[in-house]
Amino acid sequence: MTVIPVFETPSTDGAADALNGQARGIINTTIDTLHDELHKINQSLHSNPETAYKEVFAHKTLTDFLESRGFDVKRHTYGLDTSFEATIGSGGRQVVFCAEYDALPGIGHACGHNLIATSSLAAFLAAAQALSDMKIPGRLRLLGTPAEEGGGGKCQLIEAGAFDPPEDIAAAIMAHPTGSQHARYPGEVPFDGLAGMKLIASAKMRVEFKGRTAHAGAEPWSGINALDAAVSAYNNISMMRQQMRGDERIHGVFEVGGTVPNVIPGYTRMNWFIRSPTLPRLDELVKRAKACFEAGAAAAGCEISYTPDPTYSDLRINSTLCKTYVEDMAHLGLKIKQEEHTPFEASTDMGNVSYVVPSFHGAFPVPTTPDVAAHNPKFAACAGTPEAHKSALNCAKGMAMMAIRVLTDDSIAEGARRDFEKKN
Structure with missing residues:
Protein backbone atom coordinates (compact mmCIF):
# COMPACT_ATOMS: atom_id res chain seq x y z
CA MET A 1 0.00 0.00 0.00
CA ALA A 201 -19.32 21.54 38.78
CA SER A 202 -18.86 19.93 42.17
CA ALA A 203 -17.36 20.91 45.52
CA LYS A 204 -16.59 18.22 48.07
CA MET A 205 -15.81 18.65 51.73
CA ARG A 206 -15.76 16.90 55.06
CA VAL A 207 -17.35 18.86 57.88
CA GLU A 208 -16.26 18.16 61.45
CA PHE A 209 -18.10 19.19 64.61
CA LYS A 210 -16.25 19.19 67.93
CA GLY A 211 -18.05 19.32 71.27
CA ARG A 212 -17.49 17.62 74.61
CA THR A 213 -18.30 14.11 75.80
CA ALA A 214 -20.26 13.45 78.97
CA HIS A 215 -22.33 10.70 80.55
CA ALA A 216 -25.66 10.83 78.73
CA GLY A 217 -27.61 9.61 81.75
CA ALA A 218 -25.79 10.97 84.80
CA GLU A 219 -24.78 14.47 83.61
CA PRO A 220 -25.81 15.28 80.04
CA TRP A 221 -25.66 18.99 80.87
CA SER A 222 -21.89 18.69 81.05
CA GLY A 223 -21.64 17.65 77.41
CA ILE A 224 -21.67 19.56 74.13
CA ASN A 225 -23.41 17.31 71.63
CA ALA A 226 -21.61 17.15 68.31
CA LEU A 227 -24.25 14.78 66.92
CA ASP A 228 -26.92 17.44 67.53
CA ALA A 229 -24.80 19.86 65.48
CA ALA A 230 -24.54 17.39 62.59
CA VAL A 231 -28.24 16.49 62.67
CA SER A 232 -29.18 20.15 62.74
CA ALA A 233 -26.86 20.85 59.80
CA TYR A 234 -28.42 17.99 57.85
CA ASN A 235 -31.92 19.27 58.53
CA ASN A 236 -30.91 22.81 57.59
CA ILE A 237 -29.71 21.55 54.19
CA SER A 238 -32.94 19.60 53.74
CA MET A 239 -34.98 22.76 54.32
CA MET A 240 -32.75 24.77 51.98
CA ARG A 241 -33.44 22.37 49.10
CA GLN A 242 -36.87 23.95 48.61
CA GLN A 243 -35.12 27.15 47.50
CA MET A 244 -32.51 25.44 45.32
CA ARG A 245 -32.61 25.48 41.55
CA GLY A 246 -33.68 22.24 39.87
CA ASP A 247 -30.24 21.70 38.32
CA GLU A 248 -28.38 21.92 41.64
CA ARG A 249 -27.67 19.10 44.06
CA ILE A 250 -26.47 18.74 47.66
CA HIS A 251 -26.02 15.32 49.22
CA GLY A 252 -24.15 14.15 52.28
CA VAL A 253 -23.60 11.28 54.70
CA PHE A 254 -22.65 10.84 58.35
CA GLU A 255 -19.20 9.26 58.53
CA VAL A 256 -18.77 9.50 62.31
CA GLY A 257 -21.81 9.91 64.52
CA GLY A 258 -20.74 8.83 67.97
CA THR A 259 -19.87 5.59 69.74
CA VAL A 260 -22.44 4.36 72.29
CA PRO A 261 -25.83 5.82 73.29
CA ASN A 262 -24.86 6.58 76.87
CA VAL A 263 -22.04 8.93 75.90
CA ILE A 264 -22.75 12.41 74.53
CA PRO A 265 -20.83 12.46 71.22
CA GLY A 266 -17.97 14.92 71.37
CA TYR A 267 -17.04 14.53 67.71
CA THR A 268 -18.91 13.93 64.46
CA ARG A 269 -17.95 14.09 60.82
CA MET A 270 -20.01 14.44 57.65
CA ASN A 271 -19.06 14.15 53.98
CA TRP A 272 -20.82 16.46 51.50
CA PHE A 273 -20.99 16.92 47.73
CA ILE A 274 -22.35 20.23 46.43
CA ARG A 275 -23.10 20.53 42.70
CA SER A 276 -24.15 23.34 40.38
CA PRO A 277 -23.89 23.82 36.58
CA THR A 278 -21.11 26.46 36.69
CA LEU A 279 -18.31 27.45 39.03
CA PRO A 280 -19.77 30.91 39.90
CA ARG A 281 -23.11 29.35 40.83
CA LEU A 282 -21.30 26.62 42.75
CA ASP A 283 -19.47 29.23 44.83
CA GLU A 284 -22.80 30.79 45.83
CA LEU A 285 -24.32 27.41 46.70
CA VAL A 286 -21.28 26.51 48.83
CA LYS A 287 -21.73 29.73 50.80
CA ARG A 288 -25.37 28.86 51.46
CA ALA A 289 -24.45 25.30 52.49
CA LYS A 290 -21.76 26.51 54.89
CA ALA A 291 -24.30 28.81 56.52
CA CYS A 292 -26.44 25.71 57.20
CA PHE A 293 -23.49 23.81 58.66
CA GLU A 294 -22.42 26.71 60.84
CA ALA A 295 -25.95 27.30 62.11
CA GLY A 296 -26.00 23.69 63.30
CA ALA A 297 -22.68 24.16 65.05
CA ALA A 298 -23.84 27.38 66.70
CA ALA A 299 -27.10 25.82 67.88
CA ALA A 300 -25.25 22.98 69.62
CA GLY A 301 -22.35 25.12 70.83
CA CYS A 302 -19.78 23.16 68.81
CA GLU A 303 -16.66 24.13 66.93
CA ILE A 304 -16.74 23.48 63.17
CA SER A 305 -13.98 22.84 60.64
CA TYR A 306 -13.80 21.96 56.94
CA THR A 307 -11.52 19.65 54.97
CA PRO A 308 -12.16 20.34 51.27
CA ASP A 309 -11.32 18.02 48.39
CA PRO A 310 -10.45 19.40 44.95
CA THR A 311 -13.35 21.18 43.26
CA TYR A 312 -14.47 19.67 39.95
CA SER A 313 -15.16 22.19 37.18
Whole structure:
Protein backbone atom coordinates (compact mmCIF):
# COMPACT_ATOMS: atom_id res chain seq x y z
CA MET A 1 0.00 0.00 0.00
CA THR A 2 1.32 3.45 -0.90
CA VAL A 3 1.92 5.66 2.14
CA ILE A 4 0.63 9.20 1.67
CA PRO A 5 3.11 11.85 2.95
CA VAL A 6 0.97 12.99 5.86
CA PHE A 7 3.50 15.54 7.04
CA GLU A 8 1.93 17.78 4.38
CA THR A 9 -1.67 18.95 4.45
CA PRO A 10 -3.48 16.92 1.75
CA SER A 11 -4.24 19.14 -1.23
CA THR A 12 -7.56 17.52 -2.12
CA ASP A 13 -10.47 15.94 -0.30
CA GLY A 14 -9.62 12.71 -2.10
CA ALA A 15 -6.14 12.67 -0.60
CA ALA A 16 -7.56 13.34 2.85
CA ASP A 17 -10.10 10.55 2.42
CA ALA A 18 -7.36 8.15 1.35
CA LEU A 19 -5.24 9.12 4.35
CA ASN A 20 -8.13 8.68 6.77
CA GLY A 21 -9.11 5.40 5.14
CA GLN A 22 -5.60 4.02 5.57
CA ALA A 23 -5.48 5.10 9.21
CA ARG A 24 -8.95 3.71 9.85
CA GLY A 25 -7.95 0.34 8.45
CA ILE A 26 -4.88 0.15 10.70
CA ILE A 27 -6.84 1.25 13.77
CA ASN A 28 -9.73 -1.15 13.30
CA THR A 29 -7.44 -4.08 12.55
CA THR A 30 -5.23 -3.35 15.55
CA ILE A 31 -8.14 -3.23 17.99
CA ASP A 32 -9.81 -6.30 16.50
CA THR A 33 -6.53 -8.23 16.71
CA LEU A 34 -6.01 -7.21 20.35
CA HIS A 35 -9.61 -7.97 21.32
CA ASP A 36 -8.87 -11.01 23.50
CA GLU A 37 -5.89 -9.45 25.28
CA LEU A 38 -7.83 -6.26 25.96
CA HIS A 39 -10.75 -8.31 27.27
CA LYS A 40 -8.46 -10.08 29.74
CA ILE A 41 -7.24 -6.72 31.02
CA ASN A 42 -10.80 -5.44 31.23
CA GLN A 43 -11.92 -8.48 33.21
CA SER A 44 -8.88 -8.32 35.50
CA LEU A 45 -9.63 -4.71 36.40
CA HIS A 46 -13.31 -5.47 36.85
CA SER A 47 -12.58 -8.40 39.15
CA ASN A 48 -10.11 -6.43 41.27
CA PRO A 49 -11.76 -3.08 42.03
CA GLU A 50 -9.62 -0.56 43.89
CA THR A 51 -10.58 2.79 45.37
CA ALA A 52 -9.03 6.22 44.88
CA TYR A 53 -5.22 6.36 45.05
CA LYS A 54 -5.07 2.65 45.93
CA GLU A 55 -5.19 1.32 42.35
CA VAL A 56 -2.01 -0.74 42.72
CA PHE A 57 -3.25 -3.77 40.77
CA ALA A 58 -4.62 -1.64 37.93
CA HIS A 59 -1.41 0.39 37.75
CA LYS A 60 0.72 -2.75 37.49
CA THR A 61 -1.62 -4.51 35.06
CA LEU A 62 -1.72 -1.60 32.62
CA THR A 63 1.96 -0.67 32.81
CA ASP A 64 3.14 -4.28 32.51
CA PHE A 65 1.03 -4.72 29.39
CA LEU A 66 2.29 -1.50 27.81
CA GLU A 67 5.90 -2.44 28.51
CA SER A 68 5.30 -5.88 27.00
CA ARG A 69 4.22 -4.07 23.83
CA GLY A 70 7.50 -2.13 23.75
CA PHE A 71 6.29 1.27 24.92
CA ASP A 72 8.31 3.75 26.93
CA VAL A 73 6.41 3.68 30.23
CA LYS A 74 6.93 5.82 33.31
CA ARG A 75 5.37 4.58 36.55
CA HIS A 76 4.36 6.54 39.66
CA THR A 77 4.35 9.81 37.76
CA TYR A 78 3.66 13.39 38.88
CA GLY A 79 3.94 12.54 42.55
CA LEU A 80 1.08 10.01 42.50
CA ASP A 81 1.88 6.36 43.22
CA THR A 82 -0.82 5.02 40.91
CA SER A 83 -0.39 7.39 37.97
CA PHE A 84 1.62 6.47 34.87
CA GLU A 85 2.25 7.57 31.32
CA ALA A 86 3.27 5.90 28.07
CA THR A 87 4.44 7.88 25.05
CA ILE A 88 5.26 7.45 21.38
CA GLY A 89 6.22 9.78 18.55
CA SER A 90 8.09 13.02 18.07
CA GLY A 91 7.52 16.49 16.67
CA GLY A 92 4.16 17.77 15.54
CA ARG A 93 1.15 18.07 17.80
CA GLN A 94 0.43 16.09 20.95
CA VAL A 95 -2.73 14.16 21.88
CA VAL A 96 -3.30 12.74 25.37
CA PHE A 97 -5.59 9.80 26.13
CA CYS A 98 -6.79 9.81 29.75
CA ALA A 99 -7.38 6.46 31.46
CA GLU A 100 -9.41 6.08 34.64
CA TYR A 101 -9.42 2.85 36.66
CA ASP A 102 -10.57 3.52 40.22
CA ALA A 103 -13.73 1.98 41.64
CA LEU A 104 -16.36 2.90 44.22
CA PRO A 105 -16.15 1.73 47.84
CA GLY A 106 -18.36 -1.27 48.44
CA ILE A 107 -19.88 -1.55 44.95
CA GLY A 108 -16.82 -1.97 42.74
CA HIS A 109 -16.81 -0.75 39.15
CA ALA A 110 -20.33 0.66 39.34
CA CYS A 111 -19.14 3.58 37.22
CA GLY A 112 -17.43 1.33 34.69
CA HIS A 113 -13.90 2.67 34.99
CA ASN A 114 -12.59 -0.73 33.95
CA LEU A 115 -14.17 0.10 30.58
CA ILE A 116 -12.67 3.59 30.52
CA ALA A 117 -9.20 2.16 31.05
CA THR A 118 -9.83 -0.46 28.36
CA SER A 119 -11.15 2.02 25.78
CA SER A 120 -8.36 4.55 26.37
CA LEU A 121 -5.71 1.83 26.28
CA ALA A 122 -7.14 0.40 23.05
CA ALA A 123 -7.38 3.84 21.45
CA PHE A 124 -3.78 4.64 22.36
CA LEU A 125 -2.47 1.32 21.03
CA ALA A 126 -4.38 1.65 17.76
CA ALA A 127 -3.48 5.29 17.17
CA ALA A 128 0.15 4.47 18.01
CA GLN A 129 0.15 1.72 15.40
CA ALA A 130 -1.18 4.12 12.76
CA LEU A 131 1.31 6.80 13.78
CA SER A 132 4.18 4.33 13.48
CA ASP A 133 3.08 2.58 10.27
CA MET A 134 2.25 5.81 8.43
CA LYS A 135 5.25 7.78 9.74
CA ILE A 136 2.99 10.53 11.07
CA PRO A 137 4.74 13.40 12.88
CA GLY A 138 3.20 13.93 16.27
CA ARG A 139 3.08 12.56 19.76
CA LEU A 140 0.63 10.34 21.59
CA ARG A 141 0.49 9.89 25.33
CA LEU A 142 -1.57 7.57 27.51
CA LEU A 143 -1.93 9.18 30.93
CA GLY A 144 -3.09 7.06 33.84
CA THR A 145 -5.39 9.24 35.95
CA PRO A 146 -6.24 7.75 39.35
CA ALA A 147 -8.92 8.78 41.81
CA GLU A 148 -11.68 10.28 39.69
CA GLU A 149 -14.27 9.09 42.21
CA GLY A 150 -13.97 11.94 44.66
CA GLY A 151 -10.19 12.07 44.89
CA GLY A 152 -9.59 14.64 42.17
CA GLY A 153 -6.73 12.76 40.53
CA LYS A 154 -6.75 14.92 37.40
CA CYS A 155 -6.78 18.05 39.56
CA GLN A 156 -3.58 16.81 41.20
CA LEU A 157 -2.09 15.94 37.80
CA ILE A 158 -2.88 19.41 36.45
CA GLU A 159 -1.16 21.01 39.43
CA ALA A 160 1.85 18.70 39.00
CA GLY A 161 2.32 19.68 35.34
CA ALA A 162 0.89 16.65 33.52
CA PHE A 163 -0.75 18.96 30.97
CA ASP A 164 2.11 21.46 30.66
CA PRO A 165 2.65 23.35 28.54
CA PRO A 166 -1.08 23.44 27.72
CA GLU A 167 -0.52 25.03 24.32
CA ASP A 168 1.47 21.93 23.35
CA ILE A 169 -1.55 19.63 23.75
CA ALA A 170 -3.97 19.64 20.81
CA ALA A 171 -6.53 17.38 22.53
CA ALA A 172 -7.16 15.35 25.68
CA ILE A 173 -9.47 12.42 24.99
CA MET A 174 -11.53 9.89 26.96
CA ALA A 175 -15.06 8.49 27.13
CA HIS A 176 -17.31 7.21 29.89
CA PRO A 177 -19.79 4.31 29.90
CA THR A 178 -23.42 5.09 30.56
CA GLY A 179 -26.62 3.11 30.89
CA SER A 180 -28.24 2.26 27.56
CA GLN A 181 -31.32 4.29 28.52
CA HIS A 182 -29.21 7.46 28.38
CA ALA A 183 -28.65 6.92 24.65
CA ARG A 184 -32.34 7.68 24.08
CA TYR A 185 -33.81 11.15 24.13
CA PRO A 186 -37.51 12.11 24.01
CA GLY A 187 -38.74 12.51 20.46
CA GLU A 188 -35.52 11.19 18.96
CA VAL A 189 -34.45 7.87 17.53
CA PRO A 190 -32.09 5.84 19.72
CA PHE A 191 -28.41 6.75 19.54
CA ASP A 192 -25.38 4.51 19.88
CA GLY A 193 -23.59 6.99 22.11
CA LEU A 194 -22.95 10.64 22.84
CA ALA A 195 -20.01 12.77 21.76
CA GLY A 196 -20.49 15.98 23.71
CA MET A 197 -21.95 15.87 27.20
CA LYS A 198 -22.17 18.58 29.82
CA LEU A 199 -21.52 17.71 33.45
CA ILE A 200 -21.85 20.12 36.33
CA ALA A 201 -19.32 21.54 38.78
CA SER A 202 -18.86 19.93 42.17
CA ALA A 203 -17.36 20.91 45.52
CA LYS A 204 -16.59 18.22 48.07
CA MET A 205 -15.81 18.65 51.73
CA ARG A 206 -15.76 16.90 55.06
CA VAL A 207 -17.35 18.86 57.88
CA GLU A 208 -16.26 18.16 61.45
CA PHE A 209 -18.10 19.19 64.61
CA LYS A 210 -16.25 19.19 67.93
CA GLY A 211 -18.05 19.32 71.27
CA ARG A 212 -17.49 17.62 74.61
CA THR A 213 -18.30 14.11 75.80
CA ALA A 214 -20.26 13.45 78.97
CA HIS A 215 -22.33 10.70 80.55
CA ALA A 216 -25.66 10.83 78.73
CA GLY A 217 -27.61 9.61 81.75
CA ALA A 218 -25.79 10.97 84.80
CA GLU A 219 -24.78 14.47 83.61
CA PRO A 220 -25.81 15.28 80.04
CA TRP A 221 -25.66 18.99 80.87
CA SER A 222 -21.89 18.69 81.05
CA GLY A 223 -21.64 17.65 77.41
CA ILE A 224 -21.67 19.56 74.13
CA ASN A 225 -23.41 17.31 71.63
CA ALA A 226 -21.61 17.15 68.31
CA LEU A 227 -24.25 14.78 66.92
CA ASP A 228 -26.92 17.44 67.53
CA ALA A 229 -24.80 19.86 65.48
CA ALA A 230 -24.54 17.39 62.59
CA VAL A 231 -28.24 16.49 62.67
CA SER A 232 -29.18 20.15 62.74
CA ALA A 233 -26.86 20.85 59.80
CA TYR A 234 -28.42 17.99 57.85
CA ASN A 235 -31.92 19.27 58.53
CA ASN A 236 -30.91 22.81 57.59
CA ILE A 237 -29.71 21.55 54.19
CA SER A 238 -32.94 19.60 53.74
CA MET A 239 -34.98 22.76 54.32
CA MET A 240 -32.75 24.77 51.98
CA ARG A 241 -33.44 22.37 49.10
CA GLN A 242 -36.87 23.95 48.61
CA GLN A 243 -35.12 27.15 47.50
CA MET A 244 -32.51 25.44 45.32
CA ARG A 245 -32.61 25.48 41.55
CA GLY A 246 -33.68 22.24 39.87
CA ASP A 247 -30.24 21.70 38.32
CA GLU A 248 -28.38 21.92 41.64
CA ARG A 249 -27.67 19.10 44.06
CA ILE A 250 -26.47 18.74 47.66
CA HIS A 251 -26.02 15.32 49.22
CA GLY A 252 -24.15 14.15 52.28
CA VAL A 253 -23.60 11.28 54.70
CA PHE A 254 -22.65 10.84 58.35
CA GLU A 255 -19.20 9.26 58.53
CA VAL A 256 -18.77 9.50 62.31
CA GLY A 257 -21.81 9.91 64.52
CA GLY A 258 -20.74 8.83 67.97
CA THR A 259 -19.87 5.59 69.74
CA VAL A 260 -22.44 4.36 72.29
CA PRO A 261 -25.83 5.82 73.29
CA ASN A 262 -24.86 6.58 76.87
CA VAL A 263 -22.04 8.93 75.90
CA ILE A 264 -22.75 12.41 74.53
CA PRO A 265 -20.83 12.46 71.22
CA GLY A 266 -17.97 14.92 71.37
CA TYR A 267 -17.04 14.53 67.71
CA THR A 268 -18.91 13.93 64.46
CA ARG A 269 -17.95 14.09 60.82
CA MET A 270 -20.01 14.44 57.65
CA ASN A 271 -19.06 14.15 53.98
CA TRP A 272 -20.82 16.46 51.50
CA PHE A 273 -20.99 16.92 47.73
CA ILE A 274 -22.35 20.23 46.43
CA ARG A 275 -23.10 20.53 42.70
CA SER A 276 -24.15 23.34 40.38
CA PRO A 277 -23.89 23.82 36.58
CA THR A 278 -21.11 26.46 36.69
CA LEU A 279 -18.31 27.45 39.03
CA PRO A 280 -19.77 30.91 39.90
CA ARG A 281 -23.11 29.35 40.83
CA LEU A 282 -21.30 26.62 42.75
CA ASP A 283 -19.47 29.23 44.83
CA GLU A 284 -22.80 30.79 45.83
CA LEU A 285 -24.32 27.41 46.70
CA VAL A 286 -21.28 26.51 48.83
CA LYS A 287 -21.73 29.73 50.80
CA ARG A 288 -25.37 28.86 51.46
CA ALA A 289 -24.45 25.30 52.49
CA LYS A 290 -21.76 26.51 54.89
CA ALA A 291 -24.30 28.81 56.52
CA CYS A 292 -26.44 25.71 57.20
CA PHE A 293 -23.49 23.81 58.66
CA GLU A 294 -22.42 26.71 60.84
CA ALA A 295 -25.95 27.30 62.11
CA GLY A 296 -26.00 23.69 63.30
CA ALA A 297 -22.68 24.16 65.05
CA ALA A 298 -23.84 27.38 66.70
CA ALA A 299 -27.10 25.82 67.88
CA ALA A 300 -25.25 22.98 69.62
CA GLY A 301 -22.35 25.12 70.83
CA CYS A 302 -19.78 23.16 68.81
CA GLU A 303 -16.66 24.13 66.93
CA ILE A 304 -16.74 23.48 63.17
CA SER A 305 -13.98 22.84 60.64
CA TYR A 306 -13.80 21.96 56.94
CA THR A 307 -11.52 19.65 54.97
CA PRO A 308 -12.16 20.34 51.27
CA ASP A 309 -11.32 18.02 48.39
CA PRO A 310 -10.45 19.40 44.95
CA THR A 311 -13.35 21.18 43.26
CA TYR A 312 -14.47 19.67 39.95
CA SER A 313 -15.16 22.19 37.18
CA ASP A 314 -18.10 21.82 34.85
CA LEU A 315 -17.30 19.86 31.69
CA ARG A 316 -16.97 21.95 28.54
CA ILE A 317 -18.03 20.63 25.12
CA ASN A 318 -15.57 20.99 22.23
CA SER A 319 -17.76 21.00 19.11
CA THR A 320 -14.94 20.33 16.63
CA LEU A 321 -13.75 17.23 18.44
CA CYS A 322 -17.32 16.01 18.88
CA LYS A 323 -18.09 16.44 15.17
CA THR A 324 -14.92 14.54 14.27
CA TYR A 325 -15.88 11.64 16.55
CA VAL A 326 -19.41 11.49 15.13
CA GLU A 327 -18.04 11.33 11.59
CA ASP A 328 -15.66 8.49 12.37
CA MET A 329 -18.15 6.45 14.36
CA ALA A 330 -20.48 6.64 11.36
CA HIS A 331 -17.87 4.59 9.46
CA LEU A 332 -18.58 1.83 11.99
CA GLY A 333 -22.30 2.10 11.27
CA LEU A 334 -22.95 3.78 14.63
CA LYS A 335 -25.16 6.81 15.11
CA ILE A 336 -23.77 9.18 17.75
CA LYS A 337 -25.58 12.21 19.13
CA GLN A 338 -23.15 15.07 18.61
CA GLU A 339 -23.97 17.26 21.62
CA GLU A 340 -26.37 17.25 24.54
CA HIS A 341 -26.50 20.69 26.16
CA THR A 342 -28.83 19.78 29.01
CA PRO A 343 -26.35 18.97 31.78
CA PHE A 344 -26.27 15.60 33.47
CA GLU A 345 -26.35 16.15 37.25
CA ALA A 346 -23.01 14.45 37.74
CA SER A 347 -19.42 15.67 37.86
CA THR A 348 -15.93 14.64 36.74
CA ASP A 349 -12.41 15.94 37.17
CA MET A 350 -12.15 15.78 33.37
CA GLY A 351 -14.06 19.06 33.64
CA ASN A 352 -10.91 20.62 35.09
CA VAL A 353 -8.90 19.30 32.13
CA SER A 354 -11.44 20.84 29.73
CA TYR A 355 -10.51 24.26 31.15
CA VAL A 356 -6.79 23.63 30.54
CA VAL A 357 -6.64 22.03 27.06
CA PRO A 358 -9.12 21.18 24.26
CA SER A 359 -10.93 18.10 25.56
CA PHE A 360 -13.27 15.33 24.48
CA HIS A 361 -15.36 13.38 26.99
CA GLY A 362 -17.82 11.17 25.14
CA ALA A 363 -20.20 8.48 26.38
CA PHE A 364 -20.74 4.94 25.12
CA PRO A 365 -23.70 2.78 26.17
CA VAL A 366 -23.50 -0.28 28.36
CA PRO A 367 -26.48 -2.61 27.88
CA THR A 368 -28.68 -2.21 30.96
CA THR A 369 -32.31 -2.40 31.95
CA PRO A 370 -34.13 0.95 32.35
CA ASP A 371 -33.85 0.85 36.15
CA VAL A 372 -30.03 0.58 36.17
CA ALA A 373 -27.69 3.54 36.00
CA ALA A 374 -24.17 4.31 37.20
CA HIS A 375 -23.32 4.02 40.92
CA ASN A 376 -25.69 1.08 41.18
CA PRO A 377 -24.36 -2.41 42.05
CA LYS A 378 -26.24 -3.78 39.04
CA PHE A 379 -24.31 -1.39 36.79
CA ALA A 380 -21.07 -2.88 38.10
CA ALA A 381 -22.27 -6.28 36.87
CA CYS A 382 -23.25 -4.82 33.48
CA ALA A 383 -19.80 -3.20 33.16
CA GLY A 384 -18.23 -6.68 33.14
CA THR A 385 -20.24 -8.10 30.25
CA PRO A 386 -18.93 -8.92 26.75
CA GLU A 387 -21.45 -6.43 25.31
CA ALA A 388 -19.98 -3.63 27.42
CA HIS A 389 -16.48 -4.57 26.27
CA LYS A 390 -17.59 -4.45 22.63
CA SER A 391 -19.08 -0.99 23.14
CA ALA A 392 -15.85 0.22 24.77
CA LEU A 393 -13.76 -1.03 21.84
CA ASN A 394 -16.08 0.57 19.27
CA CYS A 395 -15.63 3.85 21.13
CA ALA A 396 -11.85 3.28 21.15
CA LYS A 397 -11.84 3.05 17.36
CA GLY A 398 -13.54 6.43 17.11
CA MET A 399 -11.23 8.04 19.67
CA ALA A 400 -8.13 6.66 17.95
CA MET A 401 -9.25 8.06 14.59
CA MET A 402 -9.99 11.40 16.23
CA ALA A 403 -6.44 11.50 17.57
CA ILE A 404 -4.94 10.77 14.15
CA ARG A 405 -7.09 13.42 12.49
CA VAL A 406 -6.09 15.98 15.12
CA LEU A 407 -2.44 15.21 14.33
CA THR A 408 -2.80 15.28 10.54
CA ASP A 409 -5.52 17.85 9.85
CA ASP A 410 -4.71 21.47 10.63
CA SER A 411 -8.36 22.52 10.32
CA ILE A 412 -9.45 20.09 13.03
CA ALA A 413 -6.63 21.03 15.41
CA GLU A 414 -7.23 24.73 14.85
CA GLY A 415 -11.00 24.32 15.22
CA ALA A 416 -10.57 22.44 18.49
CA ARG A 417 -8.31 25.21 19.78
CA ARG A 418 -10.84 27.90 18.77
CA ASP A 419 -13.65 26.02 20.52
CA PHE A 420 -11.50 25.73 23.62
CA GLU A 421 -10.74 29.43 23.68
CA LYS A 422 -14.41 30.43 23.49
CA LYS A 423 -16.00 31.46 26.76
CA ASN A 424 -18.85 29.32 28.05
